Amino acid sequence: MCLRTMIKTGKSCSPRPQKVFVYTAGVFLWISAFFILTMGTARATDIQITASVDQQELTLEDSVNFSIVVEGTRSAPPPQLPPLDSFKVRPRGSSSSFQIINGDRSSSITYNFSLLPKETGTFTIGPATVDIDGKKYRTAPITLIVKEPSAVPNTLREVFAEMVISNKKPYVQEQVTATLRIYHRVEIRNLKTDIQFQGFREEALKGPIQNTRIVNGIRYLSYEISTALFPLRPGKVEIPASIIELDEVDRTRNGGTSDRFDPFGQGSIFNNFGRLNHKTLRTKPITLDIQPLPQKNRPQHFSNLVxxxxxxxxxxxxxxxxxxxxxxxxxxxxxxxxxxxxxxxxxxxxxxxxxxxxxxxxxxxxxxxxxxxxxxxxxxxxxxxxxxxxxxxxxxxxxxxxxxxxxxxxxxxxxxxxPGTSDSKLKVVESGSDATGRSVNPVQKIGEDILPIHTGAEVFESQALTTGSGILYGIGLLLPVGLFLITSGIYKRQQRLKYDIAFSRSHGAYQRALKKLSALSPDSDPRGVAQELSLIVREYLGNILNLQGTAITSTEVEEKLRKGNFSAEEIQETREFLEKHETLQYAPTAGNPPEELIQNARSLLDHLEKKP
Amino acid sequence: MTARTLRFKVFIFWVGIILLPATIWGQVSTKVSPANPLYNQNQFREAAEIYERAIAGGVENGHLYYNLGNTYFRMGSLPKAILNYVKAQNLLPRNEDVEANLEYAVRQTADQLDGRKPHVLESVLFWVGDLNLSEHRMALFWINLAFWVAMAVRLRHQTPATQSARNILLAFLVLALVSTGFRWHQETRQSIGVILPQQIDVHSGWNATTVVLFQLHRGSLVSISQEKENWYAIELSSEKKGWTLKSNIAE
Missing domain, CATH: 2.60.40.740 (Immunoglobulin-like)
Incomplete structure (x- = not known):
C-alpha cells in the first residue's frame, strides 16, 4: 500500500506505526503459540532412544558411523556413551528434526559419532544412556566385527601407507631419517597423522613433500613426511605403527569423472563433489637395532657428536x-x-x-x-x-x-x-682466570641435587593471618582514618571559633548567661535584679542572634527570633519576659520576689536553648 | 569496674597483643623442630608426617613447605615435592633455595613443564610476585598510616610540600591496595595443580568420550581455571587448554 502511494504521489510515505505494531505482535504471538504447542506435544510424546551403525563388519582401516537417535524431544542432553576402549571416538555433531505428517507432529535429535577401531575382534557396544527429566533411557547393544585389512597387497589398493627408515642399524646419536609415505591414486582430504617415536630425539625435516612414485609398475602420488631421529640409547627400539586418518574421495558414486592425478581437486570445481570415505591406515611397526658407540679408539674429549x-x-x-x-x-x-x-x-x-x-x-x-x-x-x-x-x-x-x-x-x-704504547698492563681478574691473569680451568658441574632443608628455629614463624590478627590488622587500617576524622573535626571547630564571630558568640552563650544568673543575689533589690535579668537575657539573645549591643527592643527581638526558626510560643514568652522586666525596673513597688524572677529567667533560657 | 581495674585490663590486652607472635612462633618451632633431625637421618616418612601435622594445625610457613618439598623429593614423590615448593614460593617469593629446588624438581619431570599462567596484570604490577601476601599487607598498613598522618599534617600546614607528599602517598596507597588485592586474588582464587599419574589424557570437554587434545605426564605444573563435576579445566602457559579428571591433579 505504501509502495503504491509512493508510486502514485511521488512522495515518500511511512506505514502507520499502530498498524505495524499490531501486525508484528500478531505474528509474534502466532509463532510463540506454535512453539509452545509443539514443545508441549514433544514433551507429552513418549521418548524413545535407538542406536545404530552404518556397518557392522569393518576392517582396521575403516570407521563406523555410530548414531544415537532420541525421538520425542528436540532438547535431550548428550548421551553417555558406554566404555569403548577398543575404539577411538570422534564426536560428529548433532542434528534435530521436526515433522508434521497428516497432523501428527514428531521431533527427534540425533547425536553422531565416528568409531575408529584400534584392534581386531568382535565387540559389543553396550547401551548408551540419556537422562531426560530424571529418567534414564538406554539403547540396545550393537555388535561390531573388526577384521584385519583385506589381504590385498598394497600395490593393488587405492591408498596405503608405509614408514621408510633410512638405516635400521644406526649408532647411538646417528641421524636416521624416518619417512612416512602415503601413497594414493585417488583424491584424499582431511589428512591426520599420529606418529610416535620413543627412545629418539626428533627433528622435523623440511616438508611435507609430494612426489610421484612408481610402485610395481603403478604410478602413485606420494605424500611424504620426514623426521630426523637421533637414537638416545643402544639396544632394540621399536617404532610403533603410525596411524593415518584421511577421507578418500569417491567420485564414482556421484557419477562424476575424476582425474586420478588431480588429488586435491585443483581441476574443475565440479570435481570437488563426491562421497568421502573415512579411512584409517596403519604402517607396520619397525624395530631398529641401535648400536653402541665403540669403546675402542674413543678419544678423551668426545661429546657424543656423530x-x-x-x-x-x-x-x-x-x-x-x-x-x-x-x-x-x-x-x-x-x-x-x-x-x-x-x-x-x-x-x-x-x-x-x-x-x-x-x-x-x-x-x-x-x-x-x-x-x-x-x-x-x-x-x-x-x-x-x-x-x-x-x-x-x-x-x-x-x-x-x-x-x-x-x-x-x-x-x-x-x-x-x-709492545704497548701505553702502560696497559691488564690485571683484570675475571672468572676463569686467577689473580695473576693466567687462565685456569673453569669449575665444571659434576652433579646436581636439591639444596638442603632450612633448620633455624627463627624461620618457622607462621605467616598465616589468624582471625585475631586479621581483626587487629583491620583495626590498624581503620584507626588512622578514625583518628584523622576526629582531629579534623576538632581542628575545624577551633578554626570556626576563631574566625566565625556569630558561631563564636553563640558558642557558650548559654553557659555564660547561666553563670551570670548564678552570680545574682536573691537578697538584692528586686528592681535591680529585674534590670540585671533583662540585661543578661538581652545579652544572651544578642549572642545567639549575632546582634550588636544590648539596647534592643522587644519588637526587634521578636523579629529576629522569627527569622531564627524559633517557635511562636518561645517568641511570645521572650517578648513577655522582656516587657515585664522593663516594667519592673521602674515600678514603684516590688512585684515578684527576686528568686522567682531569676527562676523565670533560667526557665526562659532553658527554653530558648532547647534544654529539657 | 574501677578505673584502676580497667587500666590493668587494658595493659594485659596490649601485652597479649605484643607477645602473641612470639607465643605462636614458639609453638610452631616446637612443632617442627623434631622433623629436621629425622630428615637428616633419612627418616623421610616420619619427617613428612611431622611437617604435614604442623601444616594441618594451621601453620603457614614457607620454610615448612620447602622442607616438606625436600622430604617428598627424597621420598621420590615428585608431584608432591613440586606442589610444596610452589606453596613455599608463594610465601617466600625471593628465596633462592626454593626457586632452585623447584626448578630442579621440574627438570626431573617428563614434560619439564611449569604451566603456571602469568596474569596479564603481572606485567603492569611487576612487583607483586616479589612480595608475599603478608609483606603486601604490611606495606599497605604503613603506607595507609603515612597517608593519614600526611593528611593530618596538612590540616595545619597547607603548603605545596605537604600537598605533594599527600598526593604521592595517595598514589602509593592506591597501588598498595591494588597490589594487595591482586596478590590476595592470586593466592586464594588462582589454583595451581600438579599431575599425579604417570601420564594423563587432556580432553576437549568434561567427558572421557571427548577428543584427547594432548597428554601430560607426572609432575607437570598446570593452572586450574574451571571446575565441572569431577573434572578440572586446566591451562598451560603455552595457551593449551583442556579438561582432565580431578583425581589426576594434586592441589
Missing amino acids: GDFIISAQLSRTEVEVGDTTTLTVTVSGQGNVKDISLPSPQWGDDFKVYEDQSEYRQTTGARFVSGEKVYTYALVPLQPGRLQAPAILLNYFDSTKGDYVSIQTQALPLTVS
Missing part, C-alpha cells in the same frame, strides 16, 4: 699491541647431531687473557638431513709482546660411515704482538 663435521678458525687481527683485543672465531659445521657440538676447552697457555663469548648455533633443516653450524668466539688479549700463536682447537666426532672416531683440528694461528 656425523660428518669440519672445523675452521680465524683471527680478526693478526697484528696487535699488548693489551689490545683480537677475536678468534671457531666454526664447526656439518651434518648429524649438530646440537651436541661441544668444543673441549682450548689450551691457551700463559700468553693470553681470554674472554669467551656465548656460542651461536644455526641449524639448517633439509628434506633428508639436519645440518648446521656452531660458532664460538673468544676475545684474546695478549699479555706479552712477540710472535704468539692462537692455539689449535680440537674436535672429536664419530663418523658412522667409517665406523670410527675422527679427530680434526684447526691450524695454530700466528699473531704478532708489539
